[in-house]
Amino acid sequence: MLRDPVRILIGDEIGLGKTITAIFLGIYLQDIGRAKRILVLVPRILVAQWVEELSYWVEADNVHQIERENIEVYRSKRFPDGWYVISMDLFVRNRDVRKAVLQVEWDLIIVDEAHKVSPQTAKKRWKYIGEELIAKHTERNVFLLSATPHKGFPDDYIARLQILDPNLEPDIRVLDNKRFYRQTWNTLVFRRMKSDVNNVYERREIFKPAHLRAVLIRPSKFEAEFYREAESFLLELLRKYREASGKRLGAVRLLVTLLAKRAFSSPASAYSTLLFMTAKRAGLLRKISKKDAEKRANALRNFIRNHLAGDYTVEEMALSENERIVLKEIVGTTEPSVDDILNAFAGYASVLLDEDDIKKLRKLMKLTENVRREGDTKITKLEELVKYHLSEGSKIIVFTEYADTAHYIAGRLKETIGDAVKVLTGREAGSRKEREDVEKNFIKGDKYKVLVSTDVLSEGLNLQ
Structure with a gap:
């Protein structure tokens, strides 16, 4: 050197x-x-x-x-x-x-x-x-x-x-x-x-070859209807509010991006966000003015832009004391998860929408309920793949984008294969006890056969 x-x-x-x-x-x-x-x-x-x-x-x-x-x-x-x-x-x-x-x-x-x-x-x-x-x-x-x-x-x-x-x-x-x-x-x-x-x-196979395979799934009629309606509604929102002022337009664009990512992540993620928006809007308009709600939406929009840098799945944030005070007032906690912040933004930003928009959101909620009731084809296929690889003696990691979706997947897999499933999102990964549990019982041990996680896993643990 x-x-x-x-x-x-x-x-x-x-x-x-x-x-x-x-x-x-x-x-x-x-x-x-x-x-x-x-x-x-x-x-x-x-x-x-x-x-x-x-x-x-x-x-x-x-x-x-x-x-x-x-x-x-x-x-x-x-x-x-x-x-x-x-x-x-x-x-x-x-x-x-x-x-x-x-x-x-x-x-x-x-x-x-x-x-x-x-x-x-x-x-x-x-x-x-x-x-x-x-x-x-x-x-x-x-x-x-x-x-x-x-x-x-x-x-x-x-x-x-x-x-x-x-x-x-x-x-x-x-x-x-x-x-x-x-x-x-x-x-x-x-x-x-x-x-x-x-x-x-080493001149020997220390690392096994990786194979990338895309699994194409035909959506059910309920899923197809939900995807069509969601896409149509989001495009309509962009057209409808394109003449809005700078801050309002920025908030609407972020709301559309957020809805698109969460709606297509999983029925659970879509439903939780849509429910939060419709329920939060009704409560907000009884407590604060539309102007104040819009101001809070823009404060959260700035927070998301500054902290998450356009990546709405980041699980790590270091907050200033002033930001903690603002989050306590707006979100209700000084230690929110990324999902908490995104849902809060969606709730406050919903006041920018009119009653016709809210009716369409409620329709989308009903469509997600249909999907959950009649069957989620993606999770059904995932269950098949997990069962197959478990029968081959493999351990499995399932990556997904949002904590809502991770917990939804883990819950479904537990119904299928029992307690050999562990979930790890940003909130769990912040606990040393949880990280040690994953290292001891999944990476080194055999208590867990399936680990469901957000992107935080790629940074939080040594998977080798």
Whole structure:
């Protein structure tokens, strides 16, 4: 490791040990005197996992977890040498925490899930992590970790390489070519594939081949009717309110996007959102003015845009105290799930709709009831597939988009195969006890044969 500083992107596929690689490289830099203070920024759900992993390889007294409650303690001690783990969104959202962290002379910055630091979809993370912590300090060692370093957008990917190497051409268009990408391999970007492990390092089949199969399902007449009516209604909403003012139009567009995603996720997800909208609207109009309801809808819209960055399935949020106060007033809790926030937005945004729109929402609710009563073809097919693979001795992971749908699927599967089903959404994954239960009884043990989860699973546990 002759370069000084070392600024690299480790892009190994999932399961190949990016975390342990970064830890060992950090320990090496410590041993040769080039890293005394090390800052590790990760999604909130990975904080405990990083602290636990670090405490195994590094003396526990040298591993620190930065929280709102202890930031003044570390500041007063001038951040003694060691490893510091912090939620990236706590750093971004909390001004006092951010100010204290930015004043420290860090020797090594490690960013896990670095694709979440994006100039396009996460501008505040990009400003404070990408620019303030990394780009402005070219003397610092930096490890960016991501199993998906390139998500199909060249400007997004190249921007991350530019903060690593300040000497790169600033015009992204000049760099977007095969020659540049080849030059970065094993210089700026290091990526091992599972095929490398099988064919080069181990020369045996450590990782089994994966097969992708699309299962096409013919909808029942009730499902087909629901899909037609839902699509027609959503398109009609966009046409009807396209002349609305800026904020109102933005709220309607987000509402349409939300309804489309949740309506087609599962009957349970569709029904819960539609019920929340129709019931919430009636109650709201009795308690507050339409103007106040619209104001709250726009506050939630801004919150969704700022925190979820257009990805309505993210299960991790770090909230400022002011945001917690606002959420307590609007949603009813300071610790809402993503589903809570989305449903609350749908409820308040429903006041933007007229009575004719509400009648159509109620019609869609009845159609979802028909689907649930007469049979959900997707869940029926899933039950068949699960039974087949269980008979082959396999363990099964079912990924879905929303917590409502995850619990719906888990409930149906429990009716079919019993208690060998475990569900893990953002709310459960926030509990160390729940994560340990999954690791002990699904990953390592055999109590659970089927795990139903949202995207949080891909970040919260080591599935290898």
